[in-house]
Amino acid sequence: MATYRDVLKWGDKRETSLDEGMKKLVKEKFNFSDLDLANKYLAGNEELIIENRNQISDEIINKFVEISGSENVSKTVKDIANHSYGKHYEELIKLRLNIIENQPDLVIYPRTAEEVEQIVKICNEEQIAIVPFGGGSSVTCALQMPNGGVSLDLTKHLNKIISISEKNHSVTVQAGMFGPAFEKELNDYKSGYTCGHFPQSFEFSTVGGWVAARGAGTFSTGYGKIEEMVLALNIVTPAGNIQTKDFPADAEAWDLNHLFIGSEGVLGVITEVTMKIRKYRPQNISYISFIFKTFEDATEAMRESMQAGYGKPHLYRISDPEETDIAFKIKGFENTFADKFLKLKGYKSGSRTLMFAAVDGDADYTSFLKKKLKKTAKKHSGFYIGGGATKKWLEQRYSSAYNREPMMDLGIITDTIETAVSWENLNNLWSKVRSYLDSRPNTTTMIHISHVYENGANLYITFLSPMNKGNEINDYLELHKGLVDTIVANKGSISHHHGIGRALSKWMKQELSETELALMQSTKDYLDPKGIMNPGNMLGLK
C-alpha cells in the first residue's frame, strides 16, 4: 500500500526523527512535553487515492509506449502521486491533508534525447502539457499539473555522464543525473574532479534541475551559481532543438544559454548540460570559523573581504544571532567553559554571530586565503574559533533538511524562503524580515547568509511556528504572502536560487514591467506556440 506519507518524505530511506538537540529546542521554544513529541499530526498514513482523469486516450498512450517501451510509461497511483508535487511547504501540507489535485495523467521515462524529441512532438500535436521532472525537489510549486498531462521524468535513463574533458576542465552530462552519482563519477575519474555545485537539495536533485531553477550550491561564493558553470546546453522545444556551443567565452550576439538557465520547464526540456569541472582536492580545503560580536560586524567583515581583491572563499556563511544561539544550544555548546569565556570577552548571546568559511583549491592558496580572512575578520571583532565547526557543519549539511517532516509531524510549520540583496540594503532587509516574523506569536526564525558576492549577498530565512490547526493552508499562505511582501518592499529579490514556480509568480508580475513580461511571453510563444511546456508556471506564462 502506498500512502500520502510515502510521497511527502525525502526518498525511500531519508526519513529521520528529530535528534536530541532539535527535541530540546522544540520543548523549550514551543513548550512541548515528551508526550507531545510522541504524537504525529496529520501523518498522511492513509492510502493514496488519485482520480484517474483519463485525459490521454489509449491511442496516444500507445504511441508513447511505442517510443519508450511499456515499462517506461506509467499510470500507477504511486508514480502519478510522486510526480504531482515538489517539496514546497504548501504541497507537503496538502499531502498530509490527503489532497492531490495537480497530478499528471501519465509519467514517461524517456531513454534517449531522441525519445524526448518524439514525445515533445506528439504532445505538441495533441496539445498535451509536459512538465520536465528531475529530482522533484522544487520548493516553488514548479512541477504541478493542474490540468494534467505528461510528467517527463529524466532520472531513470538520462542519467549518465557523456564525456569528460580533462584538458578543457569540462563535463557533458545528461540532465537527469542526480548530484551524488555525478559527483562520485567525477571524483573517481582519472586524477579526480568535482562539479563544485552542492545545493542543499544535492542528494535529491539533478543537473537539469540545477540549470532549470538557476540554483546555487554551498560553494557558490567561490565557484559561482550554476549560470557561471554552464558552458553549453541541449534543449528540446516544441519549435525544435537548440544545441549551444561550449566555447570558453564568445561574442556571437546574445548568449542563448542564459535564456534556458532559469527557464523552469516553460520553454523546453533540458536534456544535456556541458559544465565546468574543477580538481577534486578535499585534502586542501581550509576550514575557518569565527564568532563576531554583532551581525553588523560580521556582514561588514564579509563585505570587506569580498571587495578586498585577495580571492573569495568557496563556502561563506553567516548565521544571524538567533540562528547562532540555536546552533549553540542544539550542539550543546551553551554554558560550556568555552561559552563562558566567549561571553566574558563580550561575545554575548542574542547578538553574537557565527561565520563559516571554507576555501577549495591549491594548497598554498587555501592557506593564503585563510590568513587573509582571519586578518579581515579580526578588524571587525571576528574571533577565530578554529575550523572544526565549519568542517562538521559541511559534513552534515544535507541532513538538516530531514528535520522537516518530523517537525511537521509535531504540527510545526517548517519552511524556508530566500532572497538576494545589495550590501546597501542587506542589514535593513534582514531586520525588517526579522520584525515581520517576530510579530507572529510563538515563531522561531533563523536567518543566514550563504551565497556572497562583491555587490551583495543572499538572505536565507528558516522559520518554525505552530500550525493553525484546522486552517493550515490559508494560515501558511497568509504568513508566506506577508513575508514575500516584506522582502519586496525592502529591496530583496523574489528569489536568489529557489526559482519562481507557481508559488512566487504573482510577485514576478509586480516586479516586471509589462514590456518585460510580454518579452518573456514572446519567447515562450515562439518556442512553445501551443503552450504545452509547464503551462501556468513561473510568470503565469501561457
Added chain:
Amino acid sequence: MATYRDVLKWGDKRETSLDEGMKKLVKEKFNFSDLDLANKYLAGNEELIIENRNQISDEIINKFVEISGSENVSKTVKDIANHSYGKHYEELIKLRLNIIENQPDLVIYPRTAEEVEQIVKICNEEQIAIVPFGGGSSVTCALQMPNGGVSLDLTKHLNKIISISEKNHSVTVQAGMFGPAFEKELNDYKSGYTCGHFPQSFEFSTVGGWVAARGAGTFSTGYGKIEEMVLALNIVTPAGNIQTKDFPADAEAWDLNHLFIGSEGVLGVITEVTMKIRKYRPQNISYISFIFKTFEDATEAMRESMQAGYGKPHLYRISDPEETDIAFKIKGFENTFADKFLKLKGYKSGSRTLMFAAVDGDADYTSFLKKKLKKTAKKHSGFYIGGGATKKWLEQRYSSAYNREPMMDLGIITDTIETAVSWENLNNLWSKVRSYLDSRPNTTTMIHISHVYENGANLYITFLSPMNKGNEINDYLELHKGLVDTIVANKGSISHHHGIGRALSKWMKQELSETELALMQSTKDYLDPKGIMNPGNMLGLK
C-alpha cells in the same frame, strides 16, 4: 574642408606616423625603401562628398529638433560621414577610395534618456531606422545604414556617471560615456575605484558600446568580460523601456541582462549601465614576464595555471613565436647580450614565446599569485625575465592601434580578427590559421592569446600584407573569408569580443540552427516589430 581621411583616422589628434621599430619591420618584411616609406597610398585627402538622400522630411526633422534642440540634430557632411562607418578594414579602405555609401540621413545627439524614448517612438511610427552610436570603434560593420535613417549618438550628452555606491562596489553610468573619462572619475572618487574594463578601443569606445558588442578588456582574465561586470541595464526599445534590477544575483526566471549584452543595437538603445567597480590600487599590481621555448610550452603553462585553483591573473597574454620575434626586433632586443644568452639557453628565435601577466588587487595577493605563476611557468620551460616588459607593454597598449593608418598609407593591409576556442582545439586552430595566412605571399602574421579561461582562451590574429592595388576590396574580402572559414572549420568561435555586425553575419547563419535564428528573430520581432533597430545587422535580423 573635411576629407575622407578626417573620417578614417582615430579621433582628432591620434594620427601618428610609424615609429622606428615599425619602419624597420616594414623595410625588412616588405622590402620597402626609404622613398617607399615617404609615399601615401590612397590617402583620402579629397573633400568629402555625400549624397543627401533626403529621406527624412523636414516635418519629421522638426519634431526631432523640438525634442533635442536644433544644435543636436545635424545633417552636416562631416557629422554624417563620421557616423557612416566604424573601423572595420573594409570601411577604412572604402574611405580611402572615397566611397561613402551607408550613411545615416541624420545624426541626433539626445540630451536625456527620455529624449531617446521620444525619438525611438517617432522613428517607430515613421519607420525610420536607428543605429545607436557610441565611440564608433566597431570593427564589424555594425554601424552602417545602407538605407539611411538616424544615427543616435549618445556621446555628446549621455556621458555622465549617475551614481557610485562604495558599499555595493557598483556604478551607474550613462551609456555614452567614453572609457577614459569614466575611468578617471572612478579613480578620483573618494578612496579610488577602477572599472576594470580596458579594451584595445578604450580611448574611443563607450560603456554602452562595450555592452552592446559583448567586449573584453586587457584585464578580462581576472575581472571577466563585460557580461561578468553588468549588474543592470536600461534599454529603450520600440516596444517600451526595460530596466533590469541590480541584485548581486537572483533566480527570477531567465536573466534579461544577457539578452541585451551582445545585442549590437538590433533590439534597442542601451541608455544606462550599472556595473561592478573595484578598488583602484595601481601600486599593488605585480607585473610578470616569461619566455618559453615553444608556443606549446607556453599554452600548457597557461592552461595549468588557469585550472590550478590558486587565482587568476588579470592580464594574461602569450605572443606566438612570430609575434615574439617581431616584438624583439621592434624593441631592439635582437642581438643584445640578453638575446644571445637566451638563445644559448635554448630559447631560440622562431619558436620562443613571450608571456605577459599582471595581477591586480590586494598587495599580498598580487605577490602570492606572482610566485605561483612563476612556479608553474618554470615547470614548462618558462624563464622569468622580470616585470618591465609587461609594464611597458601595458603603458603603450592603446597606441599600437594607431599604426594602422600609417601602415595602410604604405599600401599594406593591416587587420585583426579574433576567436575563442577550447584548450583541446587551441593549438590546432592556431596552426591552421597560421598555415592559411602563411600561404598568402608576403604576409606577416602575429597571433596572441589575450583573454584566458579555465576552459580555453581566445586567439587574436593580426596580419599585414601588401594590398592588391586596384582590387583592394575584393582581395581583402577573399582573404577575410578564407580566414573566418578556417576558424570555423577548426572549432573557433566567429567572435570572442569584437561582435558579429554585418562583417560576420553570414557565418552566424551557418553556425546557428534555423530554430536558434528564428528564436532570435522572434525576440527582435517583439521588441522591434517594424524592424527599425539597426536593420540588417548581426544575424541579418530584419
